[in-house]
Amino acid sequence: LVLAGDLLKTLFPCMLCRFLLFPRLGRNAVLYAGIGVAAGHNFPFWNRFRGGKGVAVTCMTLFIFSPGFGLLSCVLGGCLVLLSKSLTLGALAIPLLFLLPAFTVYGSEAGVLSCILAAMMLQKHFLPFLDYLHGNGTKIDLIAKAQSKLRERK
Numbered sequence: 115l116v117l118a119g120d121l122l123k124t125l126f127p128c129m130l131c132r133f134l135l136f137p138r139l140g141r142n143a144v145l146y147a148g149i150g151v152a153a154g155h156n157f158p159f160w161n162r163f164r165g166g167k168g169v170a171v172t173c174m175t176l177f178i179f180s181p182g183f184g185l186l187s188c189v190l191g192g193c194l195v196l197l198s199k200s201l202t203l204g205a206l207a208i209p210l211l212f213l214l215p216a217f218t219v220y221g222s223e224a225g226v227l228s229c230i231l232a233a234m235m236l237q238k239h240f241l242p243f244l245d246y247l248h249g250n251g252t253k254i255d256l257i258a259k260a261q262s263k264l265r266e267r268k
Contacts, residue, residue: 117170124151124174132178141179141220142176145227154235167238169205172231177222183215199253200240209235222267 131147139146148171155171157163173191176184187208196205209232217225226254236243245251 115187120155120166120170121174123155124148125178127151127176128178142223142227143223144175144179145231148172148179149227149230149234151175152231154223155239156234167205168234169208172209173233175231176209176228178214180215181222183212183219196256199255200246200251201254202239202246202251205239206235206243 115208127150128147131143132141136143136146152168152171152175154165156165156168168229173184173188176187178184191204192205192207192212194207195201198204209228213225213228216228242251
């Protein structure tokens with residue numbers, strides 16, 4: 115339910131900005147709205163600017179902006195999670211992988227806006243990333259966890 119809420123709270127403002135409020139911006143309106151959604155998600159003023167990490171919000175923004183490259187970035191980030199057993203590495207990889215197509219396919223404005231999304235992700239995941247580099251990061255084996263759940267059901 116939380117994931118569905120994060121995805122919907124991203125979808126609605128991105129589509130609203132893209133098609134109703136700022137259609138002249140074209141698809142870049144999605145990135146502007148996505149930055150606003152991510153900022154509100156990551157730094158809510160009503161919770162003393164302590165919020166979520168913005169992974170689902172960022173993924174949804176990238177997917178709405180560019181379904182092909184957004185999905186590819188998310189899938190590659192997910193593969194990195196499976197290989198490294200680090201949620202942090204996957205979370206950081208997703209917006210970073212999107213930067214190349216953002217700049218080369220969609221132009222400098224889209225590239226800069228994507229950099230802002232990546233910077234917010236880096237800010238939220240910087241300390242866990244340092245922990246990972248020092249060998250102290252939290253590791254999660256999603257495949258073993260899924261297999262364990264399947265065994266419990268049998």
